[in-house]
Amino acid sequence: MENLRERGEISVKGMTCGNCARKVQEKLEDFGLKEVFVDLGRKRAVFSNPLGIKPEQIIEAIEQLGYKASFKEKSNQKDTKDFSLEIKFTVSMLLTLPLVAHMFLDYSILHNKYFQLALCLPVYAIGAVHFGKSAYHSLINKLPNMDVLIFTGSTAAFFYSLAGTLLHLGPNYLFYETSASIITLVLMGNLLEHKSLKQTTSAIEELSSLRVPKAIKILDSGDAQEIDANEIQKGDILLVNTGERVPTDGEIIWGEGKVDESIVTGESVPVPKIRGDKVIGSTLLREGTLKIKATAVGNDTVLAAIIRMVESATSTKPSIQRIGDKVSAVFVPIVLLIAVVTFFVWIFAGGTMQSALMSSIAVLVISCPCAMGLATPTAVVVAIGKAARKGVLIRGGDTLEKLAGVSIIVFDKTGTITTGNFEIKKIETRGEISEDELKSAIVSLEKFSSHPIAKSLSAAFETATHMPIEKVTEMKGVGIKGTDANGDEYQVVSAPSLPTQARPEDGDIAVLKNGNVIGVIWIGDQLKENVKETVAKLKQKGIKTVLLSGDRKDKCIAIANEAGIDEVHAEKSPEEKLQIIKNYQNTARTAFVGDGINDAPALAQAEIGISLSEATEVAIQSSQVILLKSRINHLMDALNISMLCLRTIKQNLFWAFFYNVAAIPIAAFGLLNPMIAAFSMAFSDIMVVGNSLRLKIRKI
Structure with a gap:
């Protein structure tokens, strides 16, 4: 039997009370295992095994306490208790x-x-x-x-x-x-x-039961073949028909339909899907027929990550x-x-x-x-299960306790309380560069970024010619830069992030070539649905709301006033954002709400990091709380469940x-x-x- 160097799970029979569970946990921790927790209800222990301790030794350690231990496949376990x-x-x-x-x-x-x-x-x-x-x-x-x-x-x-x-x-x-x-x-x-x-x-049993046992794979010959879902490999092409569950996480390469994603979002209304959209494993295709390319399988899927949490x-x-x-x-x-x-x-x-x-x-x-x-x-187990059904993932009992005592919630702006679907209001070139050349530089760089603004710019200028870009570097909270074949460096950055002497008098996005501004773009964004209602409910609970952004001050103030947010900090660098969060934490328990893409430092600094995510594995691992499908009103669900x-x-x-x-x-x-x-x-x-x-x- 191989050593379990990562996460391991062992069945522990004979535990009758909380003291028994505590005894097993202390024994395993003394034995060298990390991140041990013992689930009394399911009669099992889960742990991290960085030392590579042999399974036989782990079993022996537990049985010294008088309990029966065994490593089994979850699906084959039958509780005879x-x-x-x-x-x-x-x-x-x-x-x-x-x-x-x-x-x-x-x-x-x-x-x-x-x-x-x-x-x-x-x-x-x-x-x-x-x-x-x-x-x-x-x-x-x-x-x-x-x-x-x-x-x-x-x-x-x-x-x-x-x-x-x-x-x-x-x-x-x-x-x-x-x-x-x-x-x-x-x-x-x-x-x-x-x-x-x-x-x-x-809740765990319900989620586990949603795993799809079979899938239809499209072979290289074009024929369809039914396979076990555990045989799916990354990159496989799979067929999903109306009424079937999506076998694994993937990207639609053909077809369109409506997908019921309630198992991960809590929302029962089917979501329209077209080519290029992501689909989550075990969600239900209500209408249409899809061909998807598997992007994650097994323990790397969103459902597996939710179950683990x-x-x-x-x-x-x-x-x-x-x-x-x-x-x-x-x-x-x-x-x-x-x-x-x-x-x-x-x-x-x-x-x-x-x-x-x-x-x-x-x-x-x-x-x-x-x-x-x-x-x-x-x-804790019941509360976290209830939250998962609502499309809210909460990482552990200590997070629930901290969340229940939050006094200040700091919001990022772009993609968090605003839609992130930007409209290009105006584009202006500087110097001798043409507008087509400016657009070409923008799309050639922004295709490497996952930021909402980058996606909007790429979509707006999708017909522009792409030029080869090398040495691409994404500057968190600032923008992106890269070098073309001639050695010229291009940057697409937030205009307020530039030094005062280089900053354009107006505009939101600045495009630079070799350090000189060659173009300025004005963009518009709008408040997300339910933001006003959520902020009002937070105020009713006595929670102070703060907007923290690197965007221009006038835009931030306008958005904050529309949402009803109490305080505004605008035109802040990533370092300044961290210091502001630290200052708030010195006065009261503080949570930070971000989109889970470019807010990693702020999410890590806050006592509670809350990520609005489109349910990617990376985002799921980045915060203590994840609001699936970026629905800001789920923040109230998280708070209410934690308080209850x-x-x-x-x-x-x-x-x-x-x-x-x-x-x-x-x-x-x-x-x-x-x-x-x-x-x-x-x-x-x-x-x-x-x-x-x-x-x-x-x-x-």
């Missing part, structure tokens, strides 16, 4: 019911101590295997988990009852129903929790989760100590052995560290802390039967998971 838990719970329940029945029915057989022992023994054996193994390994590794508490409580009740049976001490010493009920109720809680956790990852939702933790992690780390030893103290306080206070034992067992089984461990990751997520996390943590702080003293004072305590503990986790699942149906 539900089935196994269902069998254990069903058997335990059938045997426990008669044990509990003796408390309500006066049948002699139900009160027979040997009959009770015979019923309880199999249940205890199930509990010993299910909880005991995990408890043993957690103690060996000095990371005690919840199973230690459950196993200790059920064992104490069982052996106390066994002693009463063997020593003929009478019915007051028999608590078989307590031991069996603890195991049965906790198994029920585990089963329901597991089913609930699977629902939190439904959603899968890695818990790979970065919000700072608020650290509170729960710190408490969970010391929780079990503290509860064990409280249980011991409870036992002896009852004894020294003159209580009976039975009261002391039942109170201490109740303390053990009612406490629940798992709720604290689940409070954050369940909410943070509110849900706080609710979950409050419940987890309040439950334990209130329940443990009640149990210690003997006010709770251990069976009721076990029932309460079993449902405390479900309360947290259920509250997180509410995010799926909340309106934003």
Whole structure:
């Protein structure tokens, strides 16, 4: 088996709570793996393996903790956890019911101590295997988990009852129903929790199910052949008919149609597509027939990148989760100590052995560290899945937390709040150069740039003659330059970026030859749809809006006034933009919104970089938040989801802390039967998971 030097994924069976997931993560990190995150809901761990550690060694490290680990193909994995838990719970329940029945029915057989022992023994054996193994390994590794508490409580009740049976001490010493009920109720809680956790990852399952299994490839002979989608190679020509999903990312080389891109944009209206347009794998062709050239395959596609981002939702933790992690780390030893103290306080206070034992067992089984461990990751996974359905990609839980606390949002202008579809208002030559020569220089350079202005100029002057250009250099935030066959250097740059002495008095774009201005172009742009509405909503939330651009001051002020933006910084160089963002960050949490093409430094500097992207792999990797299809109104979706997520996390943590702080003293004072305590503990986790699942149906 080869070393996994990049991203790896391993199945981890046997995890029952958040502490288990934390234990696996710490083990793998200590082992040398990086970027580790453990997905409790899908029972797996994902990691980066820069040291090239062998898979067998990774498996061995996890199995030392008492879990079952294996590397498998995702498509072949079959989760048997539900089935196994269902069998254990069903058997335990059938045997426990008669044990509990003796408390309500006066049948002699139900009160027979040997009959009770015979019923309880199999249940205890199930509990010993299910909880005991995990408890043993957690103690060996000095990371005690919840199973230690459950196993200790059920064992104490069982052996106390066994002693009463063997020593003929009478019915007051028999608590078989307590031991069996603890195991049965906790198994029920585990089963329901597991089913609930699977629902939190439904977004991943839905996205994964959209992968296209087959494709029609056009051979060199012109014949069509059906192939497996995983056999598609970059450059292959593929045929897509009406009603079929596009098999992979590509570019249309023939045909036209309408494509439903809702899986990546959240927009249900089909988008018209013609030759030269990009299409995204797994989107649905509603009308027409297309031939596409594959531009990305396998793990390099947009859908694969989206799935990776959603899968890695818990790979970065919000700072608020650290509170729960710190408490969970010391929780079990503290509860064990409280249980011991409870036992002896009852004894020294003159209580009976039975009261002391039942109170201490109740303390053990009612406490629940798992709720604290689940409070954050369940909410984060659901929130990021919900955002993905809306066409918003969010990179991890820490991004959600930061986004929820943003006070200032800085916008780039061109291609971000404006359409980027520029209209040439005026063109003026300087010196002896003709307009045709000027246009030729422009298109020969701008074809090398992906900037919106470059695309507009290239389209406007597409009939101009192209001249050979070498040594092309794109100057971020400034323009582009290159040298022709005669050694003359041409530049197409933003006019405000030129030194004052060389800057034309007016105009937006300057064309230079060997440092001298040979032409000036005036361009016009318009505000994007929904920008005014989005800015108004941001103001309602108390968020300051800023426009930061290298464009002329008069144009920036006009656009900002039209959009309702609070502050304007115009005619700024890339270096000045970075300093302005730093200054804002010194006063409040700041996000920067750019088009994902020429804003990399600003996106990196801001605490939250938000990219408006046409869903390219490069753009997906460049920011913490990506708004697919450049829809600015999706910014509000991102903010609202992050705020709802943070509110849900706080609710979950409050419940987890309040439950334990209130329940443990009640149990210690003997006010709770251990069976009721076990029932309460079993449902405390479900309360947290259920509250997180509410995010799926909340309106934003």
